[in-house]
Amino acid sequence: MVVCGWKPRPSDMMMRSAVQHVARRAGATSATCGRRAVQRTNLLHGAAPSSRLIQRGAKLAPSVQQLSACFSTAADDKGSYLALCNAVLAIPHHIYWLADRREFQAETRQLLDIVTHSIYTDKEVFIRELISNASDALEKLRHLQSTGESIQDAELEPKIVITTDEKAGTLTIADTGVGMSKDELIENLGTIARSGSKAFLEQLKESSSGESGDALSGIIGKFGVGFYSAFMVADKVEVFSQSAVSGRQSNVWRSDGSGSYEVAEANDVTRGSKIVIHLKDTCKDFGTKAKVESIIRRYSNFVSFPIVLDGDTVNTVQALWTKSESEVTDEEYTEFYKFIANAFDEPAYRIIFKADAPIELKTLFFIGSSHTEKFGYARLEPGVSLYSRKVLIERNSPDILPDWMRFVRGVVDSEDLPLSLSREKMQDSRLIHKIRDVLTRRIIRFLERESTKEPEKFEKFFTEFGQFIKEGICTDFANKDSLAKLLRYESSQVDEGKLTTLDEYVSRCPPDQNEIYYLCAPTRAIAESSPYFEAFKKMNKEVLFVYSPIDDFVMTNVAEFNGRKVISAEHAKVDVVSDDSTSGKKLSKDQQDLFGAWLKLTLEDNVKEVKFTSRLTDSPAIIVDHESASIRKMMQMVNDRAGQDMSGLSKNVMEINPNHSIIVDLNALREVNDALAKKVARQIYTNATVAAGLVEDGRTILGGLNEILAELLEQSLHQKDMVFAFRSAAARLTPALAVFLGGATLGTMHSGVAHAEDKRDLRDLEFGVPHDRKRVDPFSPFFPSDKHPCTHAGMFIPGCHELKIFSGSSHFELADDIARRLGTRVGKIKLGRFADGEVQVQVGESVRGKDVYLVQSLASPVNDNIIELLLMVSTMRRASAKKVTVVLPYYAYKHHRRANPAATSLNSKFIQSPAADIAKMLEVMGVDRVIAVDLQFRVEGHEACFFSSDIPVETIETIMAGVEYFATQVYLRRPLVVMAPNPECLRRARIFQTGLNKWLPDSPAQFAVFFHGTGKKGSGEQTPADIVGDVKGADVIVVDDLIDTSETLSKLTNLALSKGARKVYCFASHPLLNGDAERLIEDSNVSQVVVMDTIPADPKAFHTDKLKRLSVAPMLAELIQAEHFKAHSYIDKVNSREDFKYVHHY
Template structure:
């Protein structure tokens, strides 16, 4: 109830200018006004908490909480706190002038940098004015914490002036009553406000009651000590934050003071839903500043390959624009992302070393993301390569090894890390490409994922050792004692020349192999710039160049009974020998994954069967 005659004031020119900017161009979403008013209420309660530690006479004994009330019939929204409150002079100073609201600095920034500075300014504490985006009028009832001060009501329709008068029966703190515009009635409904508060203000330190029922029941765990938090609390938080039903597979909870003040709590889900054919993960690590949501899904915070992470990052060092919706400094956001990424990679390294069984489970589900990062993220490539795992010719089936362990087993003469791409272990071990390496006790990594070849080609080396495909034409293996019974060098040259002529354009070159032990022959892609696997991928995507004729280099084994028999008949039965030669080539192409059309091979096999 009013106890004095209202006194009318004109807004200062700068405030009029500010109101125009806030109402018409600053915020992209009108709902932000709720977050701003709740955030201001939380700040007022925090100030009272600190003040009450030293002040003797604090007016009122209300609980430190925020009460939000909706009235869809009257089309009003009320937000009340029992915080520090304001005197008459403070109402004028904070809401009607530029003295303390931060408006002057904001407007100066706009004047100095032009319109672009709406995205390049700091947080100036004028979020209160956002209410006028949706309000016909705003009334602010406030009573200072000081017992000797009377209560007041400040009111305005935002058009250019405001009124202040004394009011009786005003509780300590501030109550803001927003009378909504006709087209903004949704903000007077319980469900709409509940959704906004849960989205933006779920972790405010003080209780938020909506129409008498508490809304924010989940604590801001990232600000608490890890030693105080139970596993069940972490799981509850994860499910709330990620809108998930599963339990998290891994979690990382850490804080840092330098180079930025950071409190982070991130989770790895239990399943990689992308692998089931579901939609691509959207960014799931929300960005907060002092427990107030800034961006629920910031696209530029973490690298793309970490899109599977869920959780929260909170930093007090973030300079935000006036609406808290856009980061002021992209470079600072990048720095924040690098700190989190580096810390998560360190965490994975610790998991791999200290809890290898757990890391194996993680890698089975999310290893593809690490491979994606290794191929594309040059900043973190070295750390990511250390985390990759592969089966190899020296590991048992299903057991994996790291690149670092591979290097530790290398002999002094070995300069390269060898790998083979194949459908599975059986396909690789039954092919001809492994023979020469096994004979020399050289370890070969087995790569089963379609992305592996792309990763190896992009990374190119690890720990100073080149990564090279074991079936690459440039592979040079050391000499080893050769069993007796091989074709002579002269006979081998004769046969390779005949094969080159007989096979014609189907082969680029034919030579004796130094890597075959048992198999008669192997085919190697003659295109140094496009592997057979890459060609198949490009063909599936109808990429240009994938339909060009494919040529192979054919390597033969002079010790093979098949090759020796071919030498015997290439002059005695040239027609039959030509069929055998073409079949040897097709068999080698099948092993290499390079045979694109098997129809001619089937017809040839029938011809060969006729000669049996």
């Protein structure tokens, strides 16, 4: 008897009995029922309803009531039996005919258990495996079509369709590929690893527990077990498949992974395979769209065929490494780099490499323009991912390239890679190392070619990524010589700021020079003044200047280049012919012996030997045979870990210049005042250790120096010759001490000067302009910025070095104008966007203890600029800024017409508006003060503000700037009328009218108000638009707060002109100018529109000559200066009895 594989219910048992009853009756009445019906019913033994068809809403087979009625039918009622037979034969494909249950073989069950529980480290890879299988099926279909074989459903588009059903707890993965017949289902899904599986399991059993892991990894590439990974998350798996070969029956395969499976026929299955995964309760999250989409993007984003998830195509990025370089544009490569590297910069280099041996490889590498390690952020992760046939195997693999190449981003794809059974790791370490060596050499050779082809570009690369090249020299011995050719350093034979290579150094060497000399110093100036450089300078021998202890360690590892030894100038054995010092003094040979013995005895705790040398010309002594800076750093690290202080265990060799005046005078001093001479000798040794970089803390040398100074001051007048000699020595020592101490004394002096400067009466200064100079022109909003006093040479604003101006990405021009008017510059800050739109903020200079002003106009794109501002504030806080002030030329969401419509009062509209929410976010981020333009509102007779009382807000009103412009720059004819375009602008228009009357008192301006029409057009309650006030024969100035689409302005202008107005002008603070606003202004009858530059102009938009922009930078600059110095602001002055302030303090 055939087992159906489903648990019968009462209704199912009745249906089964009915079917069998029909079969028996049909056998007795075969002539009536028909031969075909008899044959079918003789085969029918059971039925199982298909959940798949039930989900489709298909009608079930005859109901239980119908079958019961058939049982009561008389035996000779042939018509009823015929109807029942036809009904049974009409049962659709949700009944699986002849369900064939089979058992997995014993070794197959064991291997299935390994696949389900041991191989994979992450359950989510089952989606990758099933998509890979679907892609393979589509590739096979493409090959089958190329052979001319007749294909079923040839019109179907090749694609992979994934459907999630959270309610049912299922995940369905379907393809329109080659499909499988019944035998292929049994062969491919019912049997794991047909060849060799039993032998493998026997080997696994024979292996010890410690070797089982190695045995497991030994089945690389031998078993197609990816399909069975679905059982990690599934209670049951169903596979519906229709072979692409025409005429074959569709089938269904299902199993719960317990050791058995069953195969049955199925109808209405389209070409290809559909896998229905019934998820376990603990794995229901794999039935959500978001989870599945993230997995697809991580592993299968570059699959060749479309992957449609719940109706949306997921894999939209192409695998560019599979294409010919001529088929891909630079822009496509750039976008691909930004996608895989999650970067926002442009790639500096692109490396494409393909190989066929020892295995097939396709690689695409990128080197970016910058990296984050230089800012002290976390160490970069490896950036090259491993793919096999465009399916991700390992993200950011550490095995493809050496660790020092972690700055490289890209992909490596190969169909021949030896992968582990789970396809999560590469195997065969020897082959991996060979691939890594080949790729590493390829990248190094590419950089060598680029360094010759475009040297300036490569120097920029080396400046940015040189630390990785140096790390490679120290860690990658096999490629050390090749990497050494990429090194770039300054040299004593090239101009400052220019770099040279080791090859160029060798080309300039004399033929008899077998060494390459280098000198490690913090800066070029210190290197050129080093006593170790004196001999090379006199002999005109070239020395490379390296500026970091790391470089010292690098050169130590290079050791030899092109047959020449690389030696530090501190350890080089060089001598020059002495020509005596300029003082004419010199120690004789006998004096040298006596002085050397005395000096060694005096310094016996510090030196092991004292020698005389002719290599020195300007220095009295040096330390030789000491450890290099890099070795000392390593020893210090070891000492710190061991908790020991080993700094005093090693003694040094001291070389003395017998021709130096200090040494000659010291030799004479020891015979007169031995105590003072010993102090001077110790100080000479200390100075030599400073020059050698052996003193970690410069404060330790001050005690001895102070003792010498104190004793010299106590000397009597008859010792003036000796004092003069010491002064001569001190004059020579001072530069080295000043350099070592970091310019502490000079810094103190400079600080004192700056402090004195800051004590000047700042109220007598106006951006560096004397108080008695006319103040109107320099600070007029329409005064040219290039003629501003701050831009003149020699102008200085004391204390401006304590403030920093930074600009967001919304309005850099305004921030730059403000900074120039303050006599400073915009601070260095990097604002970027990652590929997914996230904002990156990096400060390029120190703001510790500084007053920071962040200029950001919250215009379009509004939300991006808000987030950017919040992150800028957070970044400045983390960088320890003293105070953070945000300067908001335009504040988004503040417009009264966009306030909360659900609020019950006008005041609550502001309190509950999104503008107030933005203010709260700024307060939470730690803003200390806000400077804004035209931010305030008057609500029920009181000033209202979005910010709480905890944040001081200073608001500049630009009305008087507009008044000044129209009074001085526009020819206005009388009478004049100032008009408010809406009730909300009545106050602004009144202030404008009053200010204009004070500028032009001979003919006071009148006032008018524009009222919008109400009601729908054509309705009986419609009120047309109108102007309250007389505008006949007048020049009208419309005063608004912002211009959005210009439609109201155009409508108002036409109405005013129709009522007899001569000309219509407009003044507004904020030029939003959305859509075709400027073109509408151009086409309208308005004479001129004057706005402030609080919002930048769109360079791509249409611009009209009727629009005039006034700069708000002078007012903001003066307010920032006044705020920074806590001084009087001239824009805060009162012009008359009425208060027409530019600035309102909250």
